[in-house]
Amino acid sequence: xxxxxxxxxxxxxxxxxxxxxxxxxxxxxxxxxxxxxxxxxxxxxxxxxxxxxxxxxxxxxxxxxxxxxxxxxxxxxxxxxxxxxxxxxxxxxxxxxxxxxxxxxxxxxxxxxxxxxxxxxxxxxxxxxxxxxxxxxxxxxxxxxxxxxxxxxxxxxxxxxxxxxxxxxxxxxxxxxxxxxxxxxxxxxxxxxxxxxxxxxxxxxxxxxxxxx
Amino acid sequence: xxxxxxxxxxxxxxxxxxxxxxxxxxxxxxxxxxxxxxxxxxxxxxxxxxxxxxxxxxxxxxxxxxxxxxxxxxxxxxxxxxxxxxxxxxxxxxxxxxxxxxxxxxxxxxxxxxxxxxxxxxxxxxxxxxxxxxxxxxxxxxxxxxxxxxxxxxxxxxxxxxxxxxxxxxxxxxxxxxxxxxxxxxxxxxxxxxxxxxxxxxxxxxxxxxxxx
DNA sequence: ATAAACACTGTTTTTTATAACAGTATATAA
DNA sequence: TTATATACTGTTATAAAAAACAGTGTTTAT
Numbered sequence: 001x002x003x004x005x006x007x008x009x010x011x012x013x014x015x016x017x018x019x020x021x022x023x024x025x026x027x028x029x030x031x032x033x034x035x036x037x038x039x040x041x042x043x044x045x046x047x048x049x050x051x052x053x054x055x056x057x058x059x060x061x062x063x064x065x066x067x068x069x070x071x072x073x074x075x076x077x078x079x080x081x082x083x084x085x086x087x088x089x090x091x092x093x094x095x096x097x098x099x100x101x102x103x104x105x106x107x108x109x110x111x112x113x114x115x116x117x118x119x120x121x122x123x124x125x126x127x128x129x130x131x132x133x134x135x136x137x138x139x140x141x142x143x144x145x146x147x148x149x150x151x152x153x154x155x156x157x158x159x160x161x162x163x164x165x166x167x168x169x170x171x172x173x174x175x176x177x178x179x180x181x182x183x184x185x186x187x188x189x190x191x192x193x194x195x196x197x198x199x200x201x202x203x204x205x206x207x208x209x210x211x212x213x
Numbered sequence: 214x215x216x217x218x219x220x221x222x223x224x225x226x227x228x229x230x231x232x233x234x235x236x237x238x239x240x241x242x243x244x245x246x247x248x249x250x251x252x253x254x255x256x257x258x259x260x261x262x263x264x265x266x267x268x269x270x271x272x273x274x275x276x277x278x279x280x281x282x283x284x285x286x287x288x289x290x291x292x293x294x295x296x297x298x299x300x301x302x303x304x305x306x307x308x309x310x311x312x313x314x315x316x317x318x319x320x321x322x323x324x325x326x327x328x329x330x331x332x333x334x335x336x337x338x339x340x341x342x343x344x345x346x347x348x349x350x351x352x353x354x355x356x357x358x359x360x361x362x363x364x365x366x367x368x369x370x371x372x373x374x375x376x377x378x379x380x381x382x383x384x385x386x387x388x389x390x391x392x393x394x395x396x397x398x399x400x401x402x403x404x405x406x407x408x409x410x411x412x413x414x415x416x417x418x419x420x421x422x423x424x425x426x
Numbered sequence: 427a428t429a430a431a432c433a434c435t436g437t438t439t440t441t442t443a444t445a446a447c448a449g450t451a452t453a454t455a456a
Numbered sequence: 457t458t459a460t461a462t463a464c465t466g467t468t469a470t471a472a473a474a475a476a477c478a479g480t481g482t483t484t485a486t
Contacts, residue, residue, distance in 0.1 A: 005461095007462080022272070023279075024280065037463095037465085039467090041466085042465075046463080049461090061444070061445085062443095062472080063277055063443050063471090063472055064442095106320075107324075111417070131344045136344075242472075242473060251434080252437090253473090253475090254475095254476090255433070259433080276474070278473095
């Protein structure tokens with residue numbers, strides 16, 4: 001079977017995420033909105049190609065009739081029971097490389113929606129307005145995009161931080177949930193642009209207990 | 214949570230099967246076809262009722278916008294290691310009586326300091342300033358006193374709520390962590406005085422995931 | 427006896443989503 | 457250089473699905 005092109009993979013990823021978050025697949029128009037296509041046919045032709053490569057099944061004439069092949073979905077879910085807590089992320093290494101893992105959080109992944117999950121220690125008060133405090137452990141699902149306005153884990157240098165992410169016409173805006181923090185804005189052209197590494201799924205707070213986490 | 218009626222259960226079963234077989238939920242018309250309803254409204258009203266009972270989530274205006282909530286918790290099994298989530302507390306019954314237990318949170322007690330733990334659904338915004346949001350699951354250690362200024366679970370009537378507790382010279386002051394909420398003050402003599410039932414240990418937040426917790 | 431919840435019928439309107447057409451521009455390989 | 461595949465724009469038509477009314481019986485609890 002032929003492999004997906006980069007663009008096709010992006011679209012496929014989006015559909016997988018959407019399905020997991022919503023319980024049903026995106027409509028062609030929702031895909032179009034997300035990628036900003038001017039024409040509905042852009043989506044149609046992409047879907048046809050992805051379908052030909054066997055990763056989805058299209059049900060003609062049905063609204064939202066995109067069936068994601070289950071193999072793809074289960075691939076995304078990791079079999080390990082515990083959620084790894086990731087510390088500083090060594091440059092060039094994948095996020096979940098062993099040397100980045102600080103600890104393991106022994107709670108069921110299903111609680112946080114399943115998928116490829118990891119956790120981060122929250123440092124600082126930049127997200128207090130979202131109820132995320134210094135010392136909390138944030139649960140993140142690994143993915144390279146988030147919906148506009150969602151909270152994402154963003155890699156800035158070696159550290160991952162949580163910010164509300166807005167991607168608009170070539171510029172990336174990272175908004176802290178704290179009135180005293182200014183937004184960070186990056187242009188697509190800039191060399192040192194941050195990378196979205198996951199989507200905020202929730203937190204576990206054991207603060208004040210001197211816990212082992 | 215109220216139980217489904219026989220008819221509602223039939224319809225819910227159909228949706229679960231359809232979702233499993235097709236990867237996306239049925240449309241209202243497909244449900245109608247299957248059951249042979251003469252009116253589309255038959256489906257609509259059933260869905261509304263099933264949604265009210267929490268087994269599905271309806272996305273208004275979206276084709277096929279039925280989100281089935283899989284009972285993640287029951288799939289995960291219930292061991293005695295799990296932390297029980299307590300709902301309304303029947304008068305006179307001990308807090309952890311079986312009829313008070315809504316669900317089980319399958320995470321290790323050691324994470325929250327061990328001891329006799331239970332959990333509460335947080336309702337309302339009275340503790341936002343402490344980073345405790347509506348919908349969070351608060352972990353409580355059962356005990357009948359807390360240190361001055363600590364956050365405690367307090368039984369007011371049938372419901373347990375979180376408040377910062379101050380006990381000074383015969384009067385009990387319950388302070389919400391929200392500037393718009395007034396403190397509650399009780400004298401020891403008052404008949405309807407609230408009872409401290411535990412100490413706040415932390416939270417688990419899975420909000421926005423449509424989880425069953 | 428009377429409400430309240432349940433399980434529907436019947437009709438019309440509006441919104442959402444897919445389909446079908448005809449094109450353009452670019453890279454890559456034969 | 458000539459296909460061939462990819463990655464789209466742009467327009468219009470049509471089907472699918474949801475929503476918004478106003479109703480009718482029936483059971484169940486008070």
